[in-house]
Amino acid sequence: MSKMHLKLRVNGKSVETLCEPRELLIHVLRERLNLTGAHIGCETSHCGACTVDMNGMSVKSCTVFAAQSQGAEVTTIEGLAGPDGMSVLQQAFREHHGLQCGYCTPGMITRAHRLLLENPLPTEEEVRFGMAGNLCRCTGYQNIVKAILHASVEMNAARKPQVTEAAE
């Protein structure tokens, strides 16, 4: 099958690769760009292990054609670390035992990252609803929810002084 020239930005860097038009974004990320953080769990959009951020939205990259990502801005788990290593969210997952086998974790954190951009201070109910597209078989979600809620408080506390400065 003839290949197409795919150009997009991944984790802030311009990348290009050849791929078949039918290739799924998750396969291009994992196998052509060697970004194996996002995983494949179901191939039917149910489990969310393959969640990445595309043009400011959480998408399940197992049901997105790579061709649909032409020119897109994509962020994967590999692009979420802060300048000093783990981000607040990543640290919160560790601190509150929000992961066990780790397979759902990259998709889970990538989704939580977008959720907190959409809703910086969610309630527990909003977190549970907003994360319902990502399945976890190990944790029962309780500590994932806890981690996200703690991270949101911490991130807001860090954000506030900047808001004040801007207002002044």
Add this chain to the structure above:
Amino acid sequence: MNDLSHDQRVAGLKGLGSSRKRVEDARFTQGKGNYVDDIKMPDMLFGDFVRSQYAHARIKSVNTAAALALPGVIAVLQAADLAPLGLHWMPTLAGDKQMVLADGKVLFQGQEIAFVIAEDRYICADAIELIEVEYEELPVVVDPFKAMLPGAPVLREDLAGQTKGAHGARIHHNHIFRWEVGDKDGTEAVVASADVVAEEMIYYHRTHPCPLETCGCVASMDKINGKLTLWGTFQAPHVVRTVASLLSGIPESSIRVVSPDIGGGFGNKVGVYPGYVCSIVASIVTGRPVKWVEDRMDNLMTTAFARDYWMQGKIAATKEGKITGLWCHVTADHGAFDACADPTKFPAGFFSICTGSYDIPVAYVGVDGVYTNKAPGGVSYRCSFRVTEAAYFIERMIEVLAIKLGMDSAELRRINFIRKDQFPYHSALGWEYDSGDYHTAWDKALAAVGYDALRAEQTQRVADFKAGKTRSLMGIGLSFFTEIVGAGPVKNCDILGMGMFDSCEIRIHPTGSALARLGTISQGQGHATTFAQILATEIGISADLITIEEGDTDTAPYGLGTYGSRSTPVAGAATAMAGRKIRAKAQMIAAYLLEVHDNDLEWDVDRFVVKGVPERFKTMKELAYAAYNQAIPGLEPGLEAVSYYDPPNMTYPFGAYICVMDIDADTGVADIRSFYALDDCGTRINPMIIEGQVHGGATEAFAIAMGQEIAYDEMGNCMTGSLMDFFLPTSWETPHYTTDHTETPSPHHPIGAKGVGESPNVGGVPAFSNAVHDAFRPFGLKQSHMPHDHWRIWRIANQLGLHG
């Protein structure tokens, strides 16, 4: 270090009992785990299966010409290609054999017919589409009772005329085994003459462990040095190496099996699957690495289901409620091949723990294993071997008996519990329960949930319902379970002849850090964190300075792997014992350096101190260095130890779970209001991880009880082959859990730990199911089979006439 207080030194170890944060998490949270599908090798090929569309059919022909003509397709393997190697069938862990690729016929939908090897997974999928299989349909049997009728279709033609199987006589052409334990005549006599007998058929439906990562492997045969490397999602890598050697004839020394990071197992990854065998053969044939990874549909339809037990029970009691006997017969649906992963001598696993937490004087269990046109498996889905089935059975029978007696089932449990002073307790079915304090746990649990107030609320709710003031019912689900885990003593527990010991090998480095390797393999349990904690307390080196390695058969000592909550009871014990060997040698070194007799020293957190002279001591760090730089008469240099631990007994964790739910009688929607879980897993290694295990296991229990199933239609079509139909709860419907504990150490385990990972699944399922039953008890419900999805709950209400 000398300035630190005793307590500060203990805290610095991050040893037993500390909620140490996990060392695994830095890589997992940053997308740097290394799972099987992440492995990429030069020239690697991809393999995948042509699978049967039918549940029972003869294979007339397989036309591969078009597929082989497709650019990028390397080969297509069929049974005839494997037959010269003797690999078209393989032995199962249960003493049966299983087709690797269809040999003349198929016996379940999704069965492997041919293995396509191609340059990548897309070409592989294209080639599979191009392969034409011609079938001749045969009559299908999906009901184990119908399978045992005289005129039932013959499923396993390969067993024609065989009246004896791996576990004794076969009484029918679709019969696998009959396994009996206990006193049949004595039990039946008690049942015949009892004041009260409750009888019920309890069905524990077929389901699937469904870890988020499916099964897969990468096989790489290096033809230059003759070495085969196999990376895979293996819960028991050493056993896989042994099986691979026995099947292929390659010496074990030339096979390296590696379990990298595993994305959950829950029993699904214990067995050996056709994909592994075909990948190995394909790599040997092509001389290139071959990857095989299941998709979700393959996983749900073909690899290792769980449960599917029809349990006929009779429980006898006095009119005061004292249980006098328990009788049980199980019809066990094993599917097309008996591929259960149980210890060899236990074809129904440890189902005979079904007397539960109760002092029952006489009991009998008979289990008949039966072939049907369903996928093979019968693994333990987050439980020790068939323990979940046993716990569900007895916890339902208790409820059924309570109905018959008109008693409160909390009280019925209490008056029948094994008392604390009866431990070690010998059960009527032959187990020796190591330790327990059930009454204390039960009272704590009932008090914690405010049991009496809940019952009063429920009584009011029923009155309101009957008065037409509400359409909501309330159920209180009680469950008290005793597990049997930590298989097991080599004298009666083996898998394929391998005794079920486990192992730990420790090296202390000269500068006082350490490496420990074990025969187990973590799939999310956090072994790298917790085993370092066990060792830290034993040898006085901070857990942060101890690296744990598992899963590489070239480096780790032989062990039987991780399933059945056996890692802590068995490998955890080996770790403690190896640590004690290290400490014993360190003591001799300390005695030499301090110029005292060994017996003049005592251990203090992280050092040996001369008794009565606290200022004279040597720390483990100093002793580690001395082990490598001192010439000590009569003592070899170095500081290493290995322990192969053969447990003297199983361990018996227990717990009390209580679920409160509100049920809408008109829609069948059940809302879990609260779930309380008290666990007693003996000595607690890491409370944070224990709590996480309970949350996760309880969520699996919630799924199983409330909607998750592998269902077939009459034609043998699997109706639940994707996550569209197979229920995995999301964060939205998963309840909030309250955890609690008591601590009754195991008397025979070196640190008193019992294991916990599977308790919440074992205890959780009856708690959820009993809550549903309890809600309808006032309206006459005795038994309704799981899973209790909305439709089935609605149907209960409808059949009880609650819809007016």
